[in-house]
Amino acid sequence: MRKVKRPNDLPLDVLLTCISNYQDSYLVKRLKSIGPEVEAVSEIFEDKVKNQRLHTLEPHDNVMSIVTTQEMKNVYNDKFVKKGQPGRDIYDRLLNAPTLNKCPFCGYRVVSTLDHHLPKAKYPTLAVTPTNLIPSCFDCNKTKTAVRPLTPQEETLHPYFDNVEDDLWLKANVIEQFPIVFKYYVDKPDNWDELTFQRVKNHFKVFELGKLFSILAAGELPMRELTLNRIYYKAGSDILRLQLKDYAESVEQVHLNSWQAAMFRALEESEWFIQEYFSHQGKQNA
Numbered sequence: 001m002r003k004v005k006r007p008n009d010l011p012l013d014v015l016l017t018c019i020s021n022y023q024d025s026y027l028v029k030r031l032k033s034i035g036p037e038v039e040a041v042s043e044i045f046e047d048k049v050k051n052q053r054l055h056t057l058e059p060h061d062n063v064m065s066i067v068t069t070q071e072m073k074n075v076y077n078d079k080f081v082k083k084g085q086p087g088r089d090i091y092d093r094l095l096n097a098p099t100l101n102k103c104p105f106c107g108y109r110v111v112s113t114l115d116h117h118l119p120k121a122k123y124p125t126l127a128v129t130p131t132n133l134i135p136s137c138f139d140c141n142k143t144k145t146a147v148r149p150l151t152p153q154e155e156t157l158h159p160y161f162d163n164v165e166d167d168l169w170l171k172a173n174v175i176e177q178f179p180i181v182f183k184y185y186v187d188k189p190d191n192w193d194e195l196t197f198q199r200v201k202n203h204f205k206v207f208e209l210g211k212l213f214s215i216l217a218a219g220e221l222p223m224r225e226l227t228l229n230r231i232y233y234k235a236g237s238d239i240l241r242l243q244l245k246d247y248a249e250s251v252e253q254v255h256l257n258s259w260q261a262a263m264f265r266a267l268e269e270s271e272w273f274i275q276e277y278f279s280h281q282g283k284q285n286a
């Protein structure tokens with residue numbers, strides 16, 4: 001999970017911008033009248049996200065019986081997402097916030113949409129609240145689906161408020177077979193409390209990161225094999241281990257919990273890979 005700088009746009013300003021070119025004056029009047037409610041619920045939402053209490057925020061069927069869920073969905077879809085409409089500039093800014101346009105949930109695929117952290121179908125008041133809108137790749141957005149957390153452990157990480165980038169938690173094991181399989185898992189750092197650990201594990205499960213990283217690693221190793229094979233035969237297993245350590249440290253400089261770093265660390269720690277892998281294969285790439 002990658003942290004993203006939280007947007008500073010105020011929920012009420014976003015709502016008013018979005019509805020600024022509606023022709024239906026009665027609709028505009030009703031939408032304007034829910035402004036204080038949007039502000040208040042947005043503030044409660046942020047407070048609960050920060051304190052892992054989001055599961056206590058009750059879903060609602062409409063906004064104060066004044067604006068329907070469908071009308072809030074229309075504001076989002078027709079006035080915020082649609083090109084040329086008044087909210088689109090804000091949408092683009094949120095979408096383009098992550099470094100290199102990488103999806104903060106998987107850290108791998110490219111951002112293509114905004115994900116409602118709490119689904120707009122169940123929380124229409126938060127339909128255009130910027131801190132409820134997180135840049136996401138298509139797959140992560142689809143995988144998460146419109147579920148709401150029922151316990152603190154089920155609260156997936158929020159890239160604007162949660163930061164787990166500075167602690168090493170992503171690990172992998174080498175499954176000793178040909179071709180090698182990497183099994184990824186979340187390892188609890190000593191300084192984490194149990195809730196943080198459970199939330200990261202849940203995030204890892206919900207976004208199916210273990211499966212994604214295993215597939216990526218299975219494709220990465222063959223591209224490194226020629227170099228590693230030559231090192232093994234020319235310089236020996238100790239130098240091979242140092243090379244893997246070097247690869248891991250190089251990737252960690254950019255992202256401590258990247259799948260590549262975990263993959264190289266797993267290879268470095270596998271006696272089987274260091275001592276036997278290339279000799280078992282019996283092919284020397286001189």
Ligand SMILES: [Zn+2]
Pocket residue numbers: 103104105106107108109136137138139140141
């Ligand atoms: Zn993603």
